[in-house]
Amino acid sequence: MSVLALKEIQDSLGAAKVRPKGHVPVRNWTDSSGKEPVEPLALVLPTTVEEISTILAICHRHAQPVVTQGGLTGLAGGAHPSGGEIAISLERMSGIEEIDPSSATLTALAGTPLQVIQDAAASASFICPIDLGARGSCTIGGNVATNAGGNQVLRYGMTRKSVLGLEVVLADGTVVRNLNKMIKNNAGYDWTQLFIGSEGTLGIITRVTLALQPMLHDIRGALIAVDSTTDAISLLRSLQRALPAGLLVFEAMWREFYEIATTTLGIEPPLECGHDLYLLVEAPSAAGLENALEDCLATLLESGSVRDGVVAKSEADRRRFWALRESVYEYHRHFPPGVGFDISLPLDLMNDAIAALRSQLPRAFPGAVWVAFGHLADSNIHLDVIPREMTPETYSEIERVVYDLTGSFKGSISAEHGIGQLKRRYLDRSRAAPELALMKTLKSTLDPSNMLNRGRVI
């Protein structure tokens, strides 16, 4: 059956667009999940939506599983192939089709890298509301398929909130398209929502229309130390009330993280060590608002709600603050591999959840190095747990301990990276049985032969 499907695809698209097993570039054998590379049955490189429709119609007839690949930056194994799958890469479906300054929208093919979209938006004096570290490689289709989070969620929300229109190819090859540019559209069900965040399991996203945002100028930054997670959340709400232009960034680094950054990694500490939690805060400034953050901080220091704080006086200061937050990307030079997490916790329980981690992790994994940091205002924290000795059993045990704790605090096992293949077995920690049943109903309705990204998510 696989051979027949592949033959039909080659006949339809031409041999130049199909790389059979033995000729698949190594790049397409894996995503960024760290899973063992696997050569798929074939790699197909369509250049049009019609070709994707043809491929899926053929695969649907033959019940041939496919995996969709974008920038291959996913961390959960969503685009990591298995040996029986045909990989469909959208890398040749790239390009911006329209920027409409009246509507403040941008429409692009799904394979367009995020950075290209950001640059195009900026050249029209807008901001692309989606931003993440992988911007140079990740594609907008992948961002939408995973409902990507990233650096600007506090202000603009997850990717879902910026999607106005989609074009999607369903499992049977049907093309469903509504490249809506309107903020308000209640004409029937908003079917696009189904595909956002479904990690390629319900259809292949081929075109995206995004809402752009007005450009911001003069970002002001500060580093602030507080006594507890509870105080950090109070600070967040105080700043939001005090600053009419809102916040851009509210990143947390708990003391374990700050200590490693300023000792093992040797970053000069802008504030002294020993506080419980350090916050990197940024807010847009403007004529008349230059000192709003500074004034607010002075008041809070006086009242004792913050322990220490420093406002960036220059772009160099701002970069120094970010160097702390980004120190985690240097861990591989200093530590053996650990287990990384991307969890959400309700803010009213986060203080207790952090305390529980602090008590449970050293007990369960004596001598392990662990750090917590992340997008606190979005309820999203990242964890890195580096045990003294890593074995497959330790890896699983660390996962189990953290996901069980996440579940017990009503958290989410994936804040932004998605479920993919890696977290599927833990999905029940964050989802009740009726939810899982409903997800399965949706999956079997839209992909009855389970051919799209099989074994991911659900």
Place this chain on the structure above:
Amino acid sequence: MSVLALKEIQDSLGAAKVRPKGHVPVRNWTDSSGKEPVEPLALVLPTTVEEISTILAICHRHAQPVVTQGGLTGLAGGAHPSGGEIAISLERMSGIEEIDPSSATLTALAGTPLQVIQDAAASASFICPIDLGARGSCTIGGNVATNAGGNQVLRYGMTRKSVLGLEVVLADGTVVRNLNKMIKNNAGYDWTQLFIGSEGTLGIITRVTLALQPMLHDIRGALIAVDSTTDAISLLRSLQRALPAGLLVFEAMWREFYEIATTTLGIEPPLECGHDLYLLVEAPSAAGLENALEDCLATLLESGSVRDGVVAKSEADRRRFWALRESVYEYHRHFPPGVGFDISLPLDLMNDAIAALRSQLPRAFPGAVWVAFGHLADSNIHLDVIPREMTPETYSEIERVVYDLTGSFKGSISAEHGIGQLKRRYLDRSRAAPELALMKTLKSTLDPSNMLNRGRVI
């Protein structure tokens, strides 16, 4: 079958919660769509989610159609009963269950009036991001079921953007619940999206968790006259770039509307008549930003991009500007009934669409009075067309002309009110065949016996 279903419901809930035909209060015979009142087969008044689950399980077994009723303020006939339906009113499922100031969330039963939610949010120093004229009567469940728009969409988006968690009862009585309070949660499909804006056709929403927003102070308002819709959109983008705290309101009144307000309705004109388009603009102010709107307006006047403008010097001024916008609610005193519309148009085509309306409406309906106004920044305009003589044929013909024109400009036949029963036949003006097919697939998957709000939307 109906008799059996009703008997079973009475046995389960007790007679006090069931009003059979002949005893259904007249209030529940209709919503606000203007359709002829119809007494439903019965009215059921559950007080718990478990009771709603029981009712639906019984109706599902008997394939008994039901209609869900909230505040009965819908304008599209979504909650308007038919004679064979059992009406399920959520009026006794009212109350706020939690306000969490750490998470900035509020959880309420679906039958809670919007005003109650707004007041509770305000008492905790937050804003409820949803606001509309019917706030005193409409319920949060209805707001979510119709993805309500209203007065704050420019800043906070449609209702969908403020929903974090839902509890829903499916057609067969299954309760699916995730009262998520986290901004980021990518643990599997976000199934809640399906029910938002589905107008009760896929399930009954019983609980809602909303994201609240920081309170704003010192709203500044201005009335501005421009030469064209194109100039209005340029002004919108200029103001968004110039005001870091963003805009709250950007309401348009085209010249026909302004003339009627200041002549027939006798409102003293704050700006002289004769300009093409008048804009009511509001922005949050703050220390250091008091004059931002005024300064921006002065620059634009000088450059010629706006024709005239006046900034509100007092709350009385602000109310005067709003009296213009709200003059439409007085039309019933001066004009016979017309046909009201709630359409969206892409902003890049809106200038041409308004020109087309100006040319087509007087030709198709000589002597008709018509006005256009609405939430321009959200791409949403409201139309009122009052023909010289109204007949059922004229009514239909006016609908046909406006919806055909809306479709030809790639607009939406419903920006915010929904499709309900009234606009169902026109849905194809805004949706292509594959979209309609996908909507039907979702409907038949979640409600295979077509018992939920039958004959609405799809």
